[in-house]
Amino acid sequence: MSSPKGRGGDWTPPLHANPPQGRGTSDEGRSRLEGGPEARSQQSEPLLEVRDLTVHHGQLRALDRVSLRVFPGEVYAIIGANGAGKSTLLRTIAGLHRPTDGAILYDGKDMTKIRPERRATGGIVMVPEGRRLFGSLTVEENLKVGATYARKGPWTIERVYEIFAWMKDRRTQRTAQLSGGEQQAVAIGRALVANPRVLLLDELSLGLAPVIVQRIYAMLPQILSTGLTVLLVEQDVSQALRVASHIQCLLEGHTTLEGRPSEVTAEQVEAAYFGLSQAAAEGSEALWHGSTPSSRAS
Secondary structure: OOOOOOOOOOOOOOOOOOOOOOOOOOHHHHHHHOOHHHHHHOOOOEEEEEEEEEEEOEEEEEEEEEEEEEEEOOOEEEEOOOOOOHHHHHHHHHHOOOOEEEEEEEEEEEEEOOOOOHHHOEEEEEOOOOOOEOOOOEOOHHHHHOOOOOOOOOOOOOHHHHHOOHHHHOOOOOOHOOOHHHHHHHHHHHHOOOOOOOEEEEOOOOOOOOHHHHHHOOOOOHHHHHOEEEEEEEEHHHHHHHOOOOOEEEEEOOEEEEHHHHHHOOHHHHHHHHHOOHHHHHHHHHHHHOHHHHHHHO
């Protein structure tokens, strides 16, 4: 059996690990999540909610009745293998795919039929897979693109230069000349200067050396300190478990596991990731005492 991407054959996620204080949530998120999973739903309303989302690519059903609820200040990680539907989910939330059925709610408002640019100016901003920078433009020009229709908030180009110290000295360099890790940093900065409330991160680690991935994720606490909520897609399961306050595993467009990293076992994650249905079903029941994403969204 192969292991999830980003780890060798001896890959094993932590068993009931207790993450250090402050990991996976902003200050706002930590205060809302005290008391466990039940408190998560009792103390606040979700900032972003997906209800029974179904998405087709032609005749292919990419997502089948997927639901999730992301609360303010959380780092919510979607994990799964290639073709699981992770990027399709993020792109649909951003408005780049039209769902066949289901609803997307943002701050209590139905956004399902809202155009992508209005979602972005409303506070849902995406760092796409592959970065999608303008290679002929400089670093600073790419950041200015993100700031064109920015909401009011703490993030400015100068603030981005503060957390990515190398960037200011190379702000006149074309992004096509940057390394993959540097381009990913610019893509994150471009999203931040739009001052999002929900930051969608699609496959940050894709194609990058592990040491570069670690450096990028090391910036996450500074990003969260401004009150951002993060929904990220990640194939590197160990990385997702380290940074997330909540995880959800997709397999062929279906949810196979959901819960907090401290409450899942290696066996449950492996079963959900690879589709070992009996163990995955037992794991889901254990996590939420019979609750599923769909039932919690109702």
